[in-house]
Each structure stands twice: as structure tokens, then as C-alpha cells.
Amino acid sequence: MVVLMLKPMLAKAMLVGTIVVTLSTPSSLRGLAQTSQPEIVEIDAERFSFTPSEIRMKRGVPIELRIRSDDTNHGFRILDTDVNVLVPKRGKGTVTVPFRPDKPGRYIFECTKLCGAGHGFMRGVIIVSE
């Protein structure tokens, strides 16, 4: 009997909990639940460029940025978002960044780890269209 009484209560609690978890999850990650296969974009970082340096995507379509370095540590930050990661050195792996912006526009990304004389040139853009 106790089990039968708990059952609807538990179901309600789980429902509320799920809504809370969903709302508190960053928009860039909500896309993972809605679309199981994000588009993968591989980015090569080296002194002093990101290749590609211009990425085009549709609003609401999740992408997964896989960034690797051909030389030293680089940083990868997308301005006006909370994306700010360290790219490991050559041969030390790849950093993966899920990204799904809700607003169309131009999202500038840049290297945040001082990497040499031309560090300031390491910038690029993600262009999000409707």
C-alpha cells in the first residue's frame, strides 16, 4: 500500500525535477538532448591561426567543435559566451566544445593563451544564421 501511495508522488517529483534540470542546463547543452548527432567541426590551431577561421551554422543546430593544436598550448574562447577552454599541445589530444547558440549573429572566437609574437592574430568567427 505504501508503494502504491508513493508512486504518483514520486512521478510528480521526477517530473518537476526534470523540468528544473532542463531549465538549468545551458542552452548549448540542451541541443544534445534534442539532436543526438551534432555536426562536428574540426579546428586546427597553430601559431598564429585557427583553421577554419570562419564557421557557418544555423541557429538552433548544435555543433561540436573539436580543436587540436599543431604546436603549443592555445586557448579557445568564444566571446560573449561561457566557452573558454585550453587546447592541449601537439599530440596531447583534442578539446571538444559543444556549442548551440540560440541567437543568430557573429560569435568571435580567439586564442586566450599567449602563444608567441603573433598571438593577437589568432581570431575567428562563427556566423549563426536563421
Add this chain to the structure above:
Amino acid sequence: MAALRLPKCALRVVGIGLPLVLLSTPARAQTSSDTGAPRTGPLSGYMDFHYNKVEFEDGRLDFHRFVLLFTHSFSERLRFVGELELEHALVEGLEQAGELELEQAYLDFLVSRSFNVRAGMLLMPIGIINERHEPPVYYGVERPFVDTVIIPSTWFEVGAGVHGEVGRGWRYRAYVASPLNAGEFSADEGLRGGRQKGAETNAGRIATTGRLEWVRYRGLTVGASFWNGRSGFEFRPRFDVPVTLVEADARYRPTDRLELRGQLAQVYVDNAGQLNDALTRQIGVGPNIARSLRGFYLESGYRFLSGTRAGDVGAFVRYENFDTQHRMPDGYLPLKEFDRDAWVFGGTYWPDPDIAVKVDFSVMRSQSAVIKAPNSLNIGLGWWF
């Protein structure tokens, strides 16, 4: 017991929700919000020291470069970058020893991706090496000869200009800067002595320089640069020595292991005859400065060990041809010992991507039947941090 009897839909919700929460945790751990507050970046830099054994001379140990880089962001759009270099370890007054150089110290006013303004002490945007010269990123202990006597790297001057990137991988720089001092040009090292290096420079005649670069495909960089300026400001009565440098280069890395490079540079010195006459009157010896200098090189490097726990090992070969007496003004004959070519070959061991242990051997020839160009053995250790 109650938990064991959860409805199936609730279990599904937990099954989806829990991985989502777990997925979000490491992502959050790697991110940080940017408040836009001023921040000073960490200190970075590079160093290298060399052993050079030039034919017919004793070997030399030289702590060639000790370089520190630092940054400061006043805001998202206002940034400072500085690069301070100590060359040859020791600076003493009035003696031919090391140099303490301010190679970069500029403010960037970041307006947009395609248009930004930069002012201060700037690296001239010429060729492969001048802006990209950290020891682990190039083969060979010393920089290529072409990047030394045709393009006088490291070449930096005070100035201002714009830079940015348009479309997919078209990058540009365009600056005005202080000019070269033609009074310091020479027959063997070309423009090199004429760099003013931002030290109370003569700004009566402003030089222009620029570079266009295409970096669209992974591993491929193609670039072209120019520099133009009137450089004869030291002479009385005044006369102009317009100097133009044009350059083209490419770097291609078709695989992780193979890297190919090529560069061609040509310098034109107008009124070189008048310049030689004036300098002869001034110093008593004819400097034999050419009206045209030319150099090129081709390089192939291959990492035959890559990604191992012990690091990477690569070998390279480079052919260079450089002539600082390529075309002479009327009445002057070229000094053939400065029409040179070199085969440079060697290897690099990277125990870490930021550390390079290098060795190379240069086989140099000149067109002179009398003066032999010396070969050299070089060993170096360089690192970036």
C-alpha cells in the same frame, strides 16, 4: 524498497537527465565567464642558446636569445602586447656585445574581425620568420640566411596600422612605420644595418608595409608582403634612396609529419649609385651597395617519429640562394663573394612540443674564385614557455 518500484517513465527521465547533468559538469569546469575587467596575462617567452662552429674559426657558445612576452587587456577591445629581447646575454655600454631590444610593444584597438587598429612598436609583416620565430616552430639552429640578409629579421619599427581578416582565411596587415636608414646598408648584409629599431627614429619619411595571407585550408599558408620607404634622410644635401622589398612565401603541411616551405624575396634600392658616392665621401671606403638584392629558399622537413612518449624527431634539408649584389648601379661591379648559396641539413628532437634540440650543418658556396664561403656546424637548444 520504494525506490525499487519507480515507474518506468521516471527511470527513463533519470536515465536521460543524469547523463545530461554529468555531461554539463566537466564543460562547466573548463569554462569561465568573462567580466570584461582589466587583466594581465601570464608571462611567456622563449630562449635559445647555440654552439656555432664556423669553418676556420674556433667554436662559440652563445646564449642567443632571452625573450619575454607579456599582455594586458584594458578591456575586451583594448589590449597591450609586449616583447622584450636580450640578445647574446650581455649588454655593456659602448662595446660590441649583446642587445636589449623592445621588439614589440603595441596597443590593439579591436573593432571587428575585419578591421582593427594597432599602434606602437610593430614587427614588420614580412615573410615567414619575422612574425613567427619561436625556436620550436622552424627547422635549423639559426634562421634562414634569406631571413637574415635579404629580409632583415627580426625587423621591428615604431608605427601604426590596421589588420584583420575577411572572408574565409584572407588576412591582412597594413602599417606605416619609420623607414630604414640607407646610411647603414652594406654589401654583405644588405638592409640589415639600416633598421632604426624605434630608437629616436627619423620620421621625416614614413615607410609603408603590408602583407596579405591566405589561410583557408588546414596546413596551408600562402602569403605575400611588401615594404616601401624613402631611406636617404641622413645625407646633406638631401637625396632620396627609395627602397622597395617584395616577398612571397608558402608553408604547406600535407600530413602531420611533412612540412614544406618556400620563400622568395627581392629588394630594389633606387639611387644606389648616388648612395655609394655619398657614403664613399663620408667614410672613405666604397660600400658597394647593390641596386637589387635577391634571395629564395626551399625547405622540406619530415618528422619520422611523431607522437611517441619520448617526443618527436624530424630531419630537414633546405636550399638557399641569396645574393646581396644581385644588380649593381652603373659604374660598380658586384662582389662575387656575396653571391651565395647554401645547403642546410640537420635534425630536431622535440622532447616536448615546446622544446627543440637542434643540430644542422651548412654547406655554403659563393661565386667568388678567391674568397671561400665558410661551412658551419650548429647545435642549439630552444624552448617556449
